[in-house]
Amino acid sequence: MGSRIGVLMGGLSTERDISLKSGTAVVAALRARGHEVVDIVVDRDLPTQLLHHRIDVAWIALHGRFGEDGCVQGLLEVMGIPYTGSGVLASAVCMDKAATKRALRGVPEVVMAEDVTIRRGESIPELPLPAVVKPAVGGSTLGIARVTRPEEAELAIRAALALDPTVLVEAFVQGPEITVAVLDGEPLPAIGIVPQKGFFDFEAKYSKGQTRYDAPAQVPDRVSQAAQRAAKLAYRALGCRGLARADFIVGSDDVPIFLEINTLPGMTPTSLSPMAAELVGIDFSGLCERILATAQCMEPEV
Ligand SMILES: Nc1ncnc2c1ncn2[C@@H]1O[C@H](COP(=O)(O)OP(=O)(O)O)[C@@H](O)[C@H]1O
Ligand SMILES: [Mg+2]
CATH class of the missing domain: 3.30.1490.20 (ATP-grasp fold, A domain)
Incomplete structure (x- = not known):
């Protein structure tokens, strides 16, 4: 391919450490597949680093503010560097749970609390x-x-x-939590998230052994299918690209209630999206390459 990939990781959000883990895993996976990869640890000097490294494409492994909300995407658009994942608008809207729900109100299959x-x-x-x-x-x-x-x-x-x-x-919605990753517009199997304590909080989310993940989710087929359909429609309505992951709680009447969609979901080898991809025979490196293939940016009009 002869293309130089910059994996953007770290960043300026509370999820910096998780992002460094995602980024390190993505770098290793892409290198193992023979790609030329530079790791770019994102700080305030990102513009200088981008000028210096002369990358052909940016693989964004950032999470949270600045990296997942359209800011870094906007910078890359201005510089003409194609990047993976959602564009500026979808990133910004999906970062805000209130804006996301407003944008999805006209989509009847996406049921929300x-x-x-x-x-x-x-x-x-x-x-x-x-x-x-x-x-x-x-x-x-x-x-x-x-x-x-x-x-x-x-x-x-x-x-x-x-x-x-x-x-x-x-x-408040009472019921099992499931999450559906959508890769390039198509939903992957639902994964079940089962906290070993009551509430799926920050500690449980990132501590080993405090949460059980069921791959695939242990819910009736029609429930996971409904969640997959809702995730796909939400992704499409919001204009997402690349990989995104929608979170749901299955309500009392077995209807998956949409909570939010993450436009840059975790990408450590044990993260939920790689787990879902494995179920359909896409390994971690394969997933990184599939995401790479969706990179794009706008052309200037003059
Ligand atoms: N309406 C709700 N009813 C019950 N639990 C909820 C509800 N909204 C969020 N939660 C719980 O909080 C967790 C985080 O909520 P979420 O909206 O996915 O935000 P984030 O993942 O960005 O923190 C969920 O995984 C779920 O455990
Ligand atoms: Mg969530």
Whole structure:
């Protein structure tokens, strides 16, 4: 191919360490397949590094703010460097859970929990209780709280508003959690996420042994198929590219309730998307190459 791939990792978000793990794994996998790869640890000097390394394509292994929200994507567009994953608009919309839900309201197959959006300075309206309070932007369960009483909700909303100017209060959904990765528009099998303690929080998410993953998810076929269909439609409606991963909770009537879609999901060898890809015979290196093949950027108009 003769193309120089820059794997962008690290970055300026709370998920920097996870990103370094994703990036290191992607670098190794692409090198093993014979690609010319440079690892680029992203800090404020990313523009200088991009000029210096003269890469032909950027494989983005960043998570969270700046890397997953369209900022780095915008920089690469301006520089004319094709990059993997979703473009600027889809990245920005999917980063914000309130904006994502607004964008999906016209898609009937994507069922979502009732919610209220509260912005800084606004008074608190009537809430759907019990509820989950979460900052609109932010990943990895930071600032998320489960509440049952109004006073409790108010405290959680204040805490979340300190992290983000917009907070989502979403009706609590009881049921098994599943996640569906979508690769280049097609859904992979659903994976089940089974916390060994009550709530799927940050600690459980990144600590070995605290969460069990079922590959494939132990839910009836029609449930995983409904989630796959919803994930595919959400991906399409939001204009995602490359790999994205939608999170669901299966509600009481067996309907998968859509929570969010991650446009740069974890890519360590034990992450959920690689696990799902394995089920259909795509190994980790193969997945990295499939994502690589979806890299693009806009052409200038003049
Ligand atoms: N409406 C809800 N009902 C019950 N649990 C929820 C709800 N929303 C989120 N959660 C829990 O919080 C976790 C994180 O929520 P999510 O919306 O996926 O945000 P993120 O993964 O970005 O932190 C979920 O995996 C789930 O365990
Ligand atoms: Mg999630």
